[in-house]
Amino acid sequence: MTVDRLSARFAACKSQGRAALVTFVTAGDPSVADTPAILDALVEGGADIIELGMPFTDPMADGPAIELANLRSLGSGTKTKDIFALASAFRARHPETPLVLMGYANPMLVRGPQWFADQCSAAGVDGVVCVDVPPEEDAEIGPALRAAGIHLIRLATPTTDAARLPAVLNGASGFLYHVAVAGITGKQQAAQAAVEQAVARLKTATDLPIAVGFGVRSAEQAAAIGRVADGVVVGSAIVDIIGSHGDAAAPFVKEFVAALRGALNANSPHFRETAA
């Protein structure tokens, strides 16, 4: 990798005294034609890192919001080649913004890990979150991504205890994704105290930036989590906006993301000064 956009972005956010805003949408939701405008809205609203979901027929770690987004995307005919085309075009429009693909093993690996890693490389993808490949099955995807210089972003959950954490961290790079609730994506919210405890625990075990996601739906929540974590991930709440506004969603997405970003900025001494 020539530029490590993920590290650069986390470092930049840190120097601004705020958490990075990581936003998730499903590629091709509601259609491939609508996705570029939605991705641009995320960036214009102030997202630091884009997680682009690869739709799958059987998204069993996702709640209804993202499951429906997967089905809308596939229903409108999204193919894997379209997703890489969206990623390449995004990279051309936004050379600095880190792009992470998130999804399930089968669509990623159906043509083999080398093919997938090559496509990620060619499209300027910075990292991959593969929900159903735990460290125990790393050989399926890890070696190919690492050889191509793509970050394999691992998930730590409330059930990942101290004994297991080293296995999760071994081979993890880019950032560590802390799944705040033992559950699926969607409405369930984690208690702030539990998040703070978890982040503190993870920080003693790794120097990787820690982004917290699952169940973050509002600017207030994002601000609270942003006070302790290096990144805040918001997914279902954005996907819900796309679900209700369809091909007209971009401006609503931008407005919501700007509110999230504003809340994170308000944590920053730097931004408080300039606002004053």
Next chain:
Amino acid sequence: MTEEIEAMTDSITLPNSLRSQPDASGHFGSFGGRYVAETLMPLILELEKVYRDARQDPAFDAEFTELLRSYVGRPNPLYYAGRLTEALRAEAAPGKGAKIYLKREELNHTGAHKINNCIGQALLARRMGKKKVIAETGAGQHGVATATVAALFGMECKIFMGAKDVERQKPNVFRMKLLGAEVIPVVSGSQTLKDAMNDALRHWVSNVHDTFYIIGTAAGPHPYPELVRDFQSVIGREAREQILELEGRLPDMLIAPVGGGSNAIGLFHPFLDDAEVRMIGVEAAGEGLAGKHAASLAGGKSGILHGNRTYLLQDEDGQITEAHSISAGLDYPGIGPEHSWLHEIGRVEYMPITDDEALASFQKLSALEGIIPALESAHAIAIAEKVAPTLDADRIIVVNLSGRGDKDIFTVASALGVEI
């Protein structure tokens, strides 16, 4: 040994034993494994540990065996299907027409093999201190069996069932409710077994602390394929003892229907190292392999779904395609990983049977033997009808009659255009 059997065993380089899989990481060759979200990993590792301990504990086996005896009604008979055998001989060349035996799993409490596995897993759930169990179900047989053991063990029970299956398996839905289970219709995707499994996994990941997932077939993340197989292997162990007593020798062929593959692996596993025993797993060919079907080995390729790497029906992008079978219990786009491995090494042959062929065998067995088979089991009978007349009359076939057909009478009546 017949020539075909020699040819078959020649083509495999046999490891010391075919019964020592999976390896320590839960793989059967390149299949199996543990492809689950991180949240579930610690629980799956703990389950493996608890299972290893249980296997070492004679009290665990004693309780399992006693429940199979006094509650399930085991051993069930190995029955010589004389009228079916004779009917097939009448149409075969002189001297042809193998003897057909039926392993009577349909006589088990709750009417299918599924209860064997449920008793074993409920004992594991209790050992892990879990008071809630969940399960996915297709035909409703596994749901009924899970609801039954939940009642027996005093556990709270939720059953996830595709909305389409809730519709076509109404009697079983009512049974589950009588047994005190909550039946949750799953409306996503194709609204059948795979979607029920998705929602069961979603529920499990959100309730790992107090919930045990009783998976209904020999699939899912390690150690499920192994432990389901072990609990179901009582079928093959009994059949082996029974045929030795009845005939003084091992059978020439075993036939079983394959959905996820639990009844089939249960029958096959104790015979895997007996090279002279040929084995046929029967996949559901639905409307035919050129149309909508559920034959993952014949029409799929290796992929990752529901915790394991195995053969799956999928498109070129790895999207799972919808399965179809008239039999709800076979209507699944995957298959247990041990079957994928046995298929690849050539130890077990897998053959397709269509909806129409299964319907014909459903009626034929009912009329000839007074046994109404489950539609799943009718697929195996259909292969027996094809193969028996090609074998010498002194050959022996054992067919797994995995379940009884009471649950299917509405489906069959409607397929035959009869109103009941």
